[in-house]
Amino acid sequence: MYQTLKLIVTTGIKTEAPPQPDDALRVAGERLKSEILQYFAGALTIRHVDAGSCNGCELEINALNNPYYNLEGLGIKFVASPRHADMLLVTGPVSRHMEVALRRTYEATPEPKLVVALGDCGCTGGIFGESYASCGRVSNVIPVDVAVPGCPPTPFAIMQGILTAISARKG
């Protein structure tokens, strides 16, 4: 117990400042009015869906909960059920075997909802592209609000995408 407490105390608080939203990441116009978006600030639940990624994006999504990024400190947490979710965070070039699962997850998510497509695969289909096995970019399958490029995008970039989706467009 002593060793544990000692390491907690000597480590200290590592959390860094979060990023600012970036309108350049938006895919479509704002689907939700800003009056609704304000409810997500400080209390957002996200359901992650891996629609066929190489797992690189998942590594960075999981890093969001490490002490440096501390996503939960912003009131944002991941939930197990799409029925509890405000936002879907989707990775991968949507393999055809995940297409139905992705659609069902989207339909199970109650309105108002947001979708953030993650990574080069989620944005454009990436190196896998559209094929007999993959549908391609996430917006080929479900509506997308924000798309964050990268291979994989850093946790900072992912946070930026999430925060952009729940903020009103500037100007």
Add this chain to the structure above:
Amino acid sequence: MDDYPFVRVEGEGVHEIPVGPVHAGTIEPGHFRFSIVGEGVLRLEERLGYKHKGIEKRFEQMTLAEGAKLAGRVSGDSTVAYAWAYAMAVEAITGITPPPRALWLRALLLERERVGQHLWDLGFLGNDAGFGFGLAQFSRLREDWLRASNAWFGHRYLMDAIVPGGVARDIDAEAIAGIRREIEAVGTTVSTLREIYVNHAGLQDRFVDCGRIRQDQAARLGLTGLAGRASGIASDLRAKIPPAPYDRLGVNIAVRTGGDVAARATVRVDEIVESLRLLGAILNGLPSGGIAAPVPVAPENAFGVGWVEGWRGEVLIALETGADNRIRRCHPHDPSWQNWPLLERAVLGNIVPDFPLINKSFNLSYSGQDL
């Protein structure tokens, strides 16, 4: 959804739990069909393939150079092992050898990938047994490690750092000094965390005896890599068929015989310690010189193989060339292919809440399995 004929288990009080493909946590998709009585698992049947992206067909549309990028994205957390195996195959076909400095840097990158992933897994193993402190500490160490990789090599996960012919980036004296400091810092903290994990009665109660694969089962069913070594299968390509520079460095293989979650966790800690030692030895022995040899146009209808001990186990690339320096066929083989069936054995006799812990202790690749 569809009529896949999962094997039914008959009996009083037997229930079925379907899990996935969308899983509760942030993890890859796959389906697990449990047959249970109370919380005890009678049978687990896996159904994978949800991540099938047609990777082998995609390779057939590429040049040899383009294929290197795809190889590194079969299973993102093993990008370095795959990139090296692919480069090895191309170099075998074209008959070239990278310069010595490049080979030593490749080992540096591979050991960096190994340490980073083991730190990550050890954190999640703690978390899956309710020890959030473990995840906080190991994920902090892992983040430091990734940031250092980004600073020295331009990518947190070292994607595209290994290319056919050599490596993409060199390191300078500042990077070498930085890596030495890292080795020291990580070594000290991992040592402390090992003590904490070992002395934590609640954690050990979950780890020990959980998800056991006996040595005879492992040998009979072909358990390989990290999980194999935790069940007494003393095989590691870095010692068995060492590519340069491992033939000069010498690797101490981490082997345990318990075959349970505790053993797979312990092997990871042992391998971190050994990898930190290897990183120090690599920095000490790093030859000077160039970091890449030019890659000539490959002959048509040639065949080459690359084989590297990734952090999970052996990664194999089998490559066949077509005309115009293009790929006719490439088969990337993940060690998870061998190990997935063993997970169905490991959960028998355990309770359902221990499944995430057992699954994580193997941490197999879904994307590498599905291609």
